[in-house]
Structures are given as structure tokens and as C-alpha cells.
Amino acid sequence: MGWLAGLIQRHWQHPQMALSIALWPLARIFQTIAWLRRLFYRTGILSSTKLPCPVVVIGNIHVGGVGKTPLVAALVKALQARQIKVGIISRGYGRCSKKTVIVENGTVVSEAGDEPLMLFQQTQAPIAVATTREAAGQALLAAYPDIQLLISDDGLQHYALKRDMEIVVFPSADIGRKMDVLPNGPLREPLRRLQYVNGIIFSQGKQQSIQQAKQAGLIINNQWKGYSSINYGAFYSLNEPHRTAQAQEFSSKHCAAIAAIGRPQRFFLALQNLGIELIQTVALNDHANIESADWPEADVVFITEKDAVKLTTPMPNNIWVLPLSALICPDLAQFIQTELQLQQRP
Known part of the structure; x- marks a missing residue:
């Protein structure tokens, strides 16, 4: 099926009329299922877990990399600089183990996954990896009860875990593009999902990216809006x-x-x-x-x-x-600290 996946991914970048006609009905089915799933969690038909600590999800509606992990590292470091006790939870995609793992010096990638291990090396923040993010959060809070805030690396669509804030990473290069949901496009959820999150980071963007997103109807006035750039060491x-x-x-x-x-x-x-x-x-x-x-x-x-x-x-x-590092403008850490009323702890 590799050739088919490659064909569809090329279609996402350069749409072909024949494929659009064939995949459009499947995309509507996927969209309906995604909408019902979110509705069922919001109305309590499907249960979700509330952790005894605020949770901020840093996620995306795209399939594939959008430059999210460097932004998680940058946000965690900014919160640490504000003396906020912050931890990271993840499913550790690609790891071999299914055990719940508290990442520490000596943890290997087969146990934790590449991104959690990299985040630990870059931030030294407490990190837990588990098959579900709620299990990771529970384990991390048991090991570090002084944590004030949990950052979920990915997991926007993981509605089984309640979240206090949602921050979406959206590639600035995709502003204004007409994109459909899977399999007719690269989106896990429709573009209008962006209007229901607390904040949006336009990755590898500029100040003008925010204005362009407003003109494209991607964002609304009461959201936090920012952009990020990448620095190479x-x-x-x-x-x-x-x-x-x-x-x-x-x-x-x-x-x-x-x-x-x-x-x-x-x-x-x-x-x-x-x-x-x-x-x-x-x-x-x-x-x-x-x-x-x-x-x-x-x-x-x-x-x-x-x-x-x-x-x-x-x-x-x-x-x-x-090595690379991300810079988020304006200060997302300040916004989160203010909105969630987090107090500095020496």
C-alpha cells in the first residue's frame, strides 16, 4: 500500500481532479465520524478523565510534522524561566515498550520514543510516556506531586483526556490553502476546528501571518495568536x-x-x-x-x-x-500563566 499512500500524499500537495472526486465521499464520512466523536465526548456520552492539575495540549490538525516538538521545548523552557513547575506527557509514538515510563537519565528510545527523550535532554522537565495520556499524567503527578502544569505533546484529538487549554500549531505556509480532511486532504479535523481552540501558533511565520489568517477566516478575535521562527545552533x-x-x-x-x-x-x-x-x-x-x-x-x-x-x-x-530551537512571539508562557493563574514557585 506504500504506492497508494504516496499517491494520496502527492494529491494533498497537488490536487488531481479524478482523485478529488473519488476521495471526497470518504472524506465526508471521516469528517462526520470525527464530528460525532468530539460531540460524544463534549456531551458526556463518551467519558473523559480530568487530572488534578491543569493540562495544556499543544497539538495540530494536520497529519505529519508541523514543527510542534521544538515549540513544546521552547514553551516548557519559558515556563521554567517563570518558575512554573511543568511536566510533559506523551504517548511516545514509535517506541517498542507499552509500559508507563518516567523518563530519566539512562532511559532509552525503545522505552520512551524519540521525541520524549529529546524533550527530556533539552528541558530536563519531568516527562512520562504511556499508552494513554491520562495514564501518563497520573504517573507523572504521582512521581512529581509539585507539578503545577502538564503539557501534552500532541493529543488534540485525544478527547479522553480533559484539557484546560488547546494550542494548535499551524504551518504558516498553509494559510489560505484549501485543504480537506483525510483521505482527500491532510487534515485530521476541518479548518473550522481552529476557531474553537484557545490559541494558534503559525509555525515558521511572521507577524503578517496573523493578518493573513484573519483574512482567510481561520481565527477569531478572542484567541491568542502568535507565530514562531527557528534558530539553528x-x-x-x-x-x-x-x-x-x-x-x-x-x-x-x-x-x-x-x-x-x-x-x-x-x-x-x-x-x-x-x-x-x-x-x-x-x-x-x-x-x-x-x-x-x-x-x-x-x-x-x-x-x-x-x-x-x-x-x-x-x-x-x-x-x-x-541543533535547532524555536522562538514563539508573543510570549505564550505569559498568556498561559495568566489564564490559568499559575503562581511562581522557587
């Missing part, structure tokens, strides 16, 4: 993270890149924008393990931090990691 060696380098130091090398993330082309493009000339790129499925046969032949191979956490050193000395 110095490259560091996978085997020796204290060794760093700038892009120009690789100018005489044969360089390649490999990525097992959502939308890997964004990573390859970022490298090229930094002045790296790539002789080969390898794009794997999101969360996939990188096998020995996947590695390209090159003097230097670049990977993401998300992939780096999956690799056990020592690895070949030609592997370099490109």
Missing part, C-alpha cells in the same frame, strides 16, 4: 558533542544528510540555506530507526537531534548534528 559531533563547527568548515567536504522526521525536506533545505552542498539526501519515515544500510556514503553526514537520540555512540566520526 552550531553543528556538533555525535560522538563528541563538545566539538562544534560552523557550516563553512564543511565547504571542502562531500556532504550528505539523512532524516527520519516528518517533512524531512525541511531539514535538507535548512542545511542548504546554511551553505551546505549536499551530494545525497536520505528521507525515512517519521520515527523510523536508521539502519546501517540507510547511511549514505560521504565525508560528512548530517542528522537531526531527533534522530541523534536514537543512535548509540560510538558511531562513525563523520556524523554531525544540527
Whole structure:
């Protein structure tokens, strides 16, 4: 079925009339099921769990990567700077274990998943992973009873967990695009779902992205609205993270890149924008393990931090990691602290 999935994903980017006609009825069925499911949770026909701590969901209505995890890291660090005790809950997509895991030093990716492990390394925040987010939240609060706020990394459609706030990450490049729900388009829920959330971050956007979204009818006046940008740090060696380098130091090398993330082309493009000339790129499925046969032949191979956490050193000395961080404007942490009346704790 790989060829069919590829065909449909290409259709999402460049719609084809024949596929639109064939998939439109299926999209209406999917949309109806999604609407009924949300309605049943809102009316209590399906039960949901309320945790004894405020929960903020950072999610999306798109399928695939929208740059959400760097924003979670940025938000958690901003809340920590405000002396808010914050924890992260996740399902740990792609992990092998089904156990509830409190992430700590020594936790491996097969137990926690790549994104939770990366978030722990970047923030040192308490993190729990479980088959359900409510189970993760209960375990984390039992282990860290002083937590004031839980951030759910993804889970906008996980209505079995009650949430106090919903923040959606929406790619700024998709503002104004006509997009349908699955399988006729890349959306898990219709665009009008955006009007019912507490806030929206237009990822890799600008101030004008907010105005464009208003003109497109995506947002309403009483929502928090912001945008994010990405900053890239110095490259560091996978085997020796204290060794760093700038892009120009690789100018005489044969360089390649490999990525097992959502939308890997964004990573390859970022490298090229930094002045790296790539002789080969390898794009794997999101969360996939990188096998020995996947590695390209090159003097230097670049990977993401998300992939780096999956690799056990020592690895070949030609592997370099490109770290990134996100900046959210305006201050989302302040909005959350004010709305949920969170007090600073030393």
C-alpha cells in the first residue's frame, strides 16, 4: 500500500481532479465520524478523565510534522524561566515498550520514543510516556506531586483526556490553502476546528501571518495568536558533542544528510540555506530507526537531534548534528500563566 499512500500524499500537495472526486465521499464520512466523536465526548456520552492539575495540549490538525516538538521545548523552557513547575506527557509514538515510563537519565528510545527523550535532554522537565495520556499524567503527578502544569505533546484529538487549554500549531505556509480532511486532504479535523481552540501558533511565520489568517477566516478575535521562527545552533559531533563547527568548515567536504522526521525536506533545505552542498539526501519515515544500510556514503553526514537520540555512540566520526530551537512571539508562557493563574514557585 506504500504506492497508494504516496499517491494520496502527492494529491494533498497537488490536487488531481479524478482523485478529488473519488476521495471526497470518504472524506465526508471521516469528517462526520470525527464530528460525532468530539460531540460524544463534549456531551458526556463518551467519558473523559480530568487530572488534578491543569493540562495544556499543544497539538495540530494536520497529519505529519508541523514543527510542534521544538515549540513544546521552547514553551516548557519559558515556563521554567517563570518558575512554573511543568511536566510533559506523551504517548511516545514509535517506541517498542507499552509500559508507563518516567523518563530519566539512562532511559532509552525503545522505552520512551524519540521525541520524549529529546524533550527530556533539552528541558530536563519531568516527562512520562504511556499508552494513554491520562495514564501518563497520573504517573507523572504521582512521581512529581509539585507539578503545577502538564503539557501534552500532541493529543488534540485525544478527547479522553480533559484539557484546560488547546494550542494548535499551524504551518504558516498553509494559510489560505484549501485543504480537506483525510483521505482527500491532510487534515485530521476541518479548518473550522481552529476557531474553537484557545490559541494558534503559525509555525515558521511572521507577524503578517496573523493578518493573513484573519483574512482567510481561520481565527477569531478572542484567541491568542502568535507565530514562531527557528534558530539553528552550531553543528556538533555525535560522538563528541563538545566539538562544534560552523557550516563553512564543511565547504571542502562531500556532504550528505539523512532524516527520519516528518517533512524531512525541511531539514535538507535548512542545511542548504546554511551553505551546505549536499551530494545525497536520505528521507525515512517519521520515527523510523536508521539502519546501517540507510547511511549514505560521504565525508560528512548530517542528522537531526531527533534522530541523534536514537543512535548509540560510538558511531562513525563523520556524523554531525544540527541543533535547532524555536522562538514563539508573543510570549505564550505569559498568556498561559495568566489564564490559568499559575503562581511562581522557587
